[in-house]
Amino acid sequence: MTESHLAVKMETRGLHFYYGSNHALKNINIVIKERQITALIGPSGCGKSTFLRTLNRLNELIPHTRIEGAVILDGEDIYQPGTDVVSLRQRVGMVFQRPNPFPKSIFENVAFGPKVLGLGTKREIEEKVEQSLKAAALWPEVSDRLHSNALSLTLGQQQRLCIARVLAVQPEVILMDEPCSALDPLATLKIEELMQDLKKNYTIVIVTHNMQQAARTSNWTGFFHLGEVLEYGPTETIFTHPKDPQTENYITGRYG
Amino acid sequence: MIINRSRYMTQSIAKFLIWMGALSTIAVMILILFQILKEGLPVLHLRFFLDSPKNMGREGGIFSTLIGTMALTGVAIFFGAPLGVGTAVFLREFTRESKISRVIRFGTDCLAGVPSIIFGLFGFVFFVIQLNMGWSILSGGLTLAAMILPTVISTSEESIRAIPPSYREVSYSLGGTKWQTITRVVLPSALPGIFTGILLSIGRSIGETAAVILTAGSSLVMPTSLFSPIRTMSVxxxxxxxxxxxMEMAYGTGAALILLVLMINMMAQWLINRYIRHRT
Known part of the structure; x- marks a missing residue:
């Protein structure tokens, strides 16, 4: 099957982003396909994370930033005036670089989203928490201590908790900003397996520094360099026949 | 080698001075406590707390002044704490560094430097005379509320500033509104610091004398409403x-004051340990 037949979930058109006078993203045009894993790679400071944060408008929490162009989610520009940013962020969830559970219980962490969104009764929220922890492959490890502090978990468990916390608000897209960079190889493997599982129901965009991770997990890969996308396409093509010499240098480890 | 030795010399002298500084702080505290408690403790019987002063305070106890102190402090915190915490939230969460925030900060800094007698004068002119509230718990409480504002604002602001930005990002990224982020993430995390600020304010309210005489009066009669004049323990x-x-009764009152403040501190510590640290 050719992957170009897949439905488009998100798309950016002529996207520019500025931190003050620093032109951080230059004319980004990327199509993100539904229920696929899209990996964004590139050297540090190339704009991958900035790009990721334009997809759920988290960047606008930073003062003195400006955006041009469009980010389309299911055919609607999320930057057009009148967009409900709160519901946008619920539809486009995010997992951060460092596991960052709230200093609350495991249960309260996962229940946070459903509670602020007012999703259902106490009973329904309890079910939601259980489902989400199961979907994040954390349930067997924590089912007997839901009310102990989330910070008592290992980093790998904390990151899966953060994934469960995102799943609990029933997002459509999950953005992952180097989710494994603070984790050991075993914990990383668990997250990667989890991503394959989540792919069945969610669209995933992952920023990673780890070439093998991008190659192993993703269907699509974009190579960022100095705020531009030098190359974007099926992961297999990017890793076996890169068109751009910079991409080749980067993925073969000549610089990073 | 010579240079080295002088370095060690400097180190020893500095260490000595720092130790002396710390020890004299403790020594001063112990001296004050010892003096007051030595003279005051013999007066402290249950009757002393439960009887109101008689014969201008020569006999009886301090009951009405204890009630007056608690009422006045209660009113001060009731108005001062929400206003102060609200201002801190505004400064940290609603304005970025801007003209408004600089003006507000400058204002609170000025307020912090105003001598209490000036607050008293203001309270007297504004609440007591202008608003015709007379010498009363309300006049005094509102004056104290204005006085403790800078403390509440700066301690709250400091503890809100210390919250990792990632907490807010997570809350927003899960679809939390700004208000939900403030009430469910920011304020709970800042609670220990806010609590400390309120505690300092309680201490200051209990200890304040000059501003209180001018605004709440010095009546020994048991208060019956917020518009009654009162006399606090400090007054x-x-x-x-x-x-x-x-002097005997004065020392007794002093000792009772110290014990009251000590008790409030211990209670607060217990509350913090019980409800805040364990949750985090």
């Missing part, structure tokens, strides 16, 4: 000693 202590009414 009572001041009048007993200043007018030479009874």
């Amino acid at each position: 009572h202590f001041y009048i007993l000693a200043r007018e030479g009414i009874s």
Whole structure:
């Protein structure tokens, strides 16, 4: 099957982003396909994370930033005036670089989203928490201590908790900003397996520094360099026949 | 080698001075406590707390002044704490560094430097005379509320500033509104610091004398409403000693004051340990 037949979930058109006078993203045009894993790679400071944060408008929490162009989610520009940013962020969830559970219980962490969104009764929220922890492959490890502090978990468990916390608000897209960079190889493997599982129901965009991770997990890969996308396409093509010499240098480890 | 030795010399002298500084702080505290408690503790019987002052305070106890102190402090915190915490939230969460935030910060800094007698004068002119509230718990409480504002604002702001930005990002990224982020993430995390600020304010309210005489009066009659004049323990202590009414009773009142503040501190510590640290 050719992957170009897949439905488009998100798309950016002529996207520019500025931190003050620093032109951080230059004319980004990327199509993100539904229920696929899209990996964004590139050297540090190339704009991958900035790009990721334009997809759920988290960047606008930073003062003195400006955006041009469009980010389309299911055919609607999320930057057009009148967009409900709160519901946008619920539809486009995010997992951060460092596991960052709230200093609350495991249960309260996962229940946070459903509670602020007012999703259902106490009973329904309890079910939601259980489902989400199961979907994040954390349930067997924590089912007997839901009310102990989330910070008592290992980093790998904390990151899966953060994934469960995102799943609990029933997002459509999950953005992952180097989710494994603070984790050991075993914990990383668990997250990667989890991503394959989540792919069945969610669209995933992952920023990673780890070439093998991008190659192993993703269907699509974009190579960022100095705020531009030098190359974007099926992961297999990017890793076996890169068109751009910079991409080749980067993925073969000549610089990073 | 010589240079080295002088370095060690400097180190030893500095260490000595720092130790002396720390020890003299403790020594001063112990001296004050010892003096007051030595003279005051013998007066402290249950009757002393439960009887109201008689014969201008020569006899009886301090009951009405205890009630007055608690009422006045309660009113001060009731108005001052929400206003102060609200201002801190506004400064940290609603304005970025801007003209408005600089003006507000400058204002609170000025407020912090105003002598309490000036607050008293303001309270007297504005609440007591202008608003015709008379010498009362309300006039005094509102004056104290204005006085404790800078403390509440700066401690709250400091503890809100210390919250990792990632907490807010997570809350927003899960679809939390700004208000939900503030009430469910920011304020709970900042609670220990806010609590400390309120505690300092309680201490300051209990200890304040000058501003209170001018705004709440010095009546020994048991208050019946927020519009009743009262005498706080600090004012009572001041009048007993200043007018030479009874040094014995003055020391008793002083000792009771110290114990009250100590008790509030211990209670707060317990509350923090019980409800805040364990949750985090």
